[in-house]
Amino acid sequence: MNNVKDIGYIKLFGENLQKIRMSRKMSQETLAYDSDIPISQVGRIERGEINTTISTVKALSKALNISVKDLFDFE
Structure with a gap:
């Protein structure tokens, strides 16, 4: 099995x-x-120590009043 992390x-x-x-x-x-x-x-999320869940990403985006995609706008 491949490691996807x-x-x-x-x-x-x-x-x-x-x-x-x-x-x-x-x-x-x-x-x-x-x-x-x-x-x-x-x-831990900000330091990149954990691979967070999609539910947490949704909660973070809601608390920041931004869209989920904004959290992934770093590429």
Whole structure:
């Protein structure tokens, strides 16, 4: 079975999430609260340490008031 985890892509996603969050002057704590996910998870996503789920991506986009595709607009 092939390993489909792309570490580089996961890191780029996290960097983009952080960039968007900071452009909105939002703390990790506020994003975590608004998206109903643990603050530690927000940090791990932004650092590219975890491959997040699509449900979490949807919650993050809703909390940031952006479309899901905006979170993937880093290529």
